[in-house]
Amino acid sequence: MATLLTVVACKPPPDDRTSLSADAAERGRAVIERVSCGSCHVMPGIDWPQGRAGPSLEGFDDVGLIAGALPNTPGNLAAFVRDAPAAKPGSTMPAMPITAAEAQDVAAYLYGMNDE
């Protein structure tokens, strides 16, 4: 019982990456294909397009700051993906035609990319 309690107590806060489910990542992938994020970004798991106008998102889970400005948390990432100029004034990336829930799914995909 004590062990169990310890485990529960150690449960990471909800904003942590490990709480992002595989389902969300799969939904995020569908959003990425629909909106065609690949027009500007190379992303593991997305065969086409592989645009290079924006930075490659390979190994995104290890990136320190989103767009060199925001701490790399799921909340920040979802906000940035949906409306980059609002999340980071001056951002080159435009706002995307996606909902807040879809943005969270996209963030789940970006963290879940297993490209090590």
Added chain:
Amino acid sequence: MNKGAASGIMEALWGWPPPVLDPAGPYASSITTLAWALFAMGVLVTGIVIAALYVAIKGPERWREKLGGEKAVWIGGIAFPAVVLTGLLIWGLALTASLTEPITGREARVRVTGELWWFRVEYLDPAGRVIVRDANELHLPLDRPVVLELRSADVVHSLWIPHLSGKMDMVPGRINQLRVEASRTGRFGGVCAEYCGGPHALMGFVTQVHEAADYDRWLAAHAARQAESVSPGMVPGAPADVPRDPAAPQRYDPAQGWRLFRDTGCAACHRIAGTEANGLAGPDLTHVGSRLSLGAGILPNHRGTMIGWIADSQSIKPGNRMPSYDRLSAEELGHIAAFLEAQK
């Protein structure tokens, strides 16, 4: 599988039921019926052959003798195929006769020209004059036959809208006429179905079928816009570049985008009706802001893809004839995209 909803190519080739088995008009539906009938006949004949094979190997002696007899060869080998194939041929020709009915000349006409690697689309009035120039997108009225005048500007292409008709080649120096008709509204993807080099696999388009009255309004509004002349000091298109959040500052300016469009050389290949931008080598951009796709039916149309396409179309569609404008700054790309979005 939700494969790129705004990709004409994906819409033409993916989905359930498969587009080629999901006719949305009379011409496609006779082809689909014929395909199913031939398939059913094939299944029947295969069944008979398998049954005969089983009898020949494991069947009782008396049956095997009959199967090996001269009579069986006459019936099964000559009479049966002759009757069935003749019947199918006559039925099939009658069923698909509407596909080759002569054009009456009263149908609406749209000229579609295959280019490397996109489709030029021109709507004609009854006198054969071009009234609307567009690209990579075909608008059709519901339940009204439309004749597509298929041409090619360079090599052999082929136009295929699986939901609406069979394929027809676009041959240099020829005009092939394809009649299409849609019996339900919606979006139907199309592709180039004849290898035409380089990024052939990324040459698609989108068909939109409207209620007849909506189509008439659409055509009239677009024809009016095409006939407009924009005075030199004005910025073509609506000035509206409405940000998602009205409180957010307006960052990109269509007016500045228009100046960049003119001065960067875009106008050498792209036309915007009523302005000095009158290049004809590339797709007409008079209505680009209202198109569903970019890059010839391959990308959804929004600011992100617009910027990505202009900045680096070569990594998206390698070999296409538009250079990557990687010398434009992010700021400049944003202005140009805002301007193009306003071209409805």
